[in-house]
Amino acid sequence: MPKSPALLDYHRGLEYDKLLPSPPLLLSQGHWRGLVLEHHDAPPWEFPECCASHHHIGVLLGPWHGERWIDGRHRSEMAPRGTLSIIPASVPYASRWQSRSQAIVLALDPSLLGTVAHEAVGCDRLELNFCWLHDGDAFISQILHLLKSDTESGHPIGPIYGDSLATALIVHLFKQYVTRPPRLLVYTGGIPRYRLIPVLEYIDAHLQHSISLQDLANIAGMSQYYFCRLFRQTMGIAPFQYVRQQRIERAKILLQQPHLSILEVGLQCGFISPSHFTRQFQQTVGVTPTAYRKAILP
Numbered sequence: 001m002p003k004s005p006a007l008l009d010y011h012r013g014l015e016y017d018k019l020l021p022s023p024p025l026l027l028s029q030g031h032w033r034g035l036v037l038e039h040h041d042a043p044p045w046e047f048p049e050c051c052a053s054h055h056h057i058g059v060l061l062g063p064w065h066g067e068r069w070i071d072g073r074h075r076s077e078m079a080p081r082g083t084l085s086i087i088p089a090s091v092p093y094a095s096r097w098q099s100r101s102q103a104i105v106l107a108l109d110p111s112l113l114g115t116v117a118h119e120a121v122g123c124d125r126l127e128l129n130f131c132w133l134h135d136g137d138a139f140i141s142q143i144l145h146l147l148k149s150d151t152e153s154g155h156p157i158g159p160i161y162g163d164s165l166a167t168a169l170i171v172h173l174f175k176q177y178v179t180r181p182p183r184l185l186v187y188t189g190g191i192p193r194y195r196l197i198p199v200l201e202y203i204d205a206h207l208q209h210s211i212s213l214q215d216l217a218n219i220a221g222m223s224q225y226y227f228c229r230l231f232r233q234t235m236g237i238a239p240f241q242y243v244r245q246q247r248i249e250r251a252k253i254l255l256q257q258p259h260l261s262i263l264e265v266g267l268q269c270g271f272i273s274p275s276h277f278t279r280q281f282q283q284t285v286g287v288t289p290t291a292y293r294k295a296i297l298p
Contacts, residue, residue, distance in 0.1 A: 005092040008052040010036055010107050021045050028151040032162040033214065034112035037147050038105045045101075049094040054107035055128055056087040057169075059141045061104065066097030070130055082136035086177055088128045104144045108166075116170045119223035127179040137176070143169045156276045160240045163213035167228055190234035191227075195220045199231075207247050207270045213239060247271065248284045255293045262289050 008014055016023045026039035036054070049069065064079040070093045087093050089110050117126045143165050150161055191199075199219050203211065216239055217227035231239050247269045254265040266277030266289070281289045 006048065006050040008050050010052070010054045010109070019047070026148065026151055028147070028155075028162075031151075031155055032159055032166065033212075034109035035147075035162060035166055036107040037144075037151055038107070039103075039148055039151075040105060041100065041102045042097075043100055044098050046096040047094055049092055051090050051092045052087070052107065053089060054109050055089045055113070056085070056105055056107060057140065057144070058085045058087075058103050058105040059083070059136065059144050060085075061102035062100070064097055064101055064103075065099050066095060066101075068095040068132075069093060070132075075132075079132075080134055082134075082141060084131060084133040084136045084140060086128065086131035086173075088130060091130060104148050106144055106147065106169075108170075112166065113170055113173070115223075116167060116225050117174065119225040126174060128173065129177050129179060131177055139172050140169065143172075153276065154272055156272050156280070157240055157244055158210040158270070159212040160216070160243055163224070164228060164238055164240045167213070167225055171225070188233070189230070191220060191222075191230045195222070196231075196234060203243055203246055207243070207250055208268055209270065211243055211270075244280065245284075248281060251277070251281060251289065252285075252292070255289055256296060258293075258297060262293075265289065 008019075010029075013029070020040065020042050022042055024038045025041050026037070028035070028037035060079060060081055060083040062081050064083065065077075067074065067076045070087065071091050113126065113128070146165055147162060150157070150165075155162070199216050202216065202219050213224055213228070216231075217224040220227050222230070228239065231242075235242055237245070251265055251269045251271075254260055254268060255262075260268075262277070263274050266274055269277070271277035271280065278288050278290075281287075281292070285292060287295070
């Protein structure tokens with residue numbers, strides 16, 4: 001009797017030292033709901049047949065030379081930098097590469113796709129296709145690199161940023177990589193004022209704390225997908241951009257109080273470190289918090 005593929009269960013946590021010759025250079029596990037970002041740089045290796053609890057979406061950061069087995073199909077090839085791979089959850093796969101392999105891999109919980117599918121297209125299940133594209137996908141590559149940068153920076157905006165990127169990624173997958181691409185529901189008209197005001201008040205009261213997209217959608221009484229679409233229509237920017245904007249505006253006010261240090265101002269506005277506060281403030285305002293304070297105080 002053939003041996004069953006091993007199960008990589010992200011709900012229980014993976015023991016990377018048993019899977020690969022070296023642990024990931026970067027790992028985001030535990031920060032976003034339904035997402036795990038991995039950045040790998042591994043020497044030649046043979047990865048045994050397994051299947052994962054999550055969908056795997058990967059982008060190569062360098063050329064790849066080796067063999068792969070996907071759901072019983074075998075291929076030996078050279079793949080260039082930027083190659084995209086999508087391996088649906090529960091599909092058996094194995095690989096063996098002959099030179100150093102570098103990649104960003106996003107593990108995506110199928111339940112998250114199911115939730116967005118229900119919200120965006122009115123169905124509970126969509127079948128994700130296996131994909132291996134040498135030409136890549138610029139949109140997916142950008143999303144993965146943004147999530148990587150966010151993880152490297154310590155998730156400075158909080159989970160709302162990754163939540164927003166994940167929603168955009170899933171909608172893109174629905175359009176391009178499912179067996180029968182659905183017709184996305186179209187929402188217009190923006191968020192009614194009586195739903196919007198409690199959301200804005202919540203953001204204003206919680207700028208110091210972590211804010212998730214699901215928190216805001218729940219307050220508005222909407223699905224996450226629906227909320228993202230209508231918030232942008234109403235406010236002209238995405239929810240995470242609004243949160244970042246409000247933190248900067250709060251910082252401008254607090255910088256007028258000389259008894260507060262730059263560190264204290266940053267922390268009270270939800271910035272995770274002085275360096276992140278300085279970087280975000282300078283990118284938005286054009287000067288550092290210190291320079292801004294010197295300019296406004298007598």
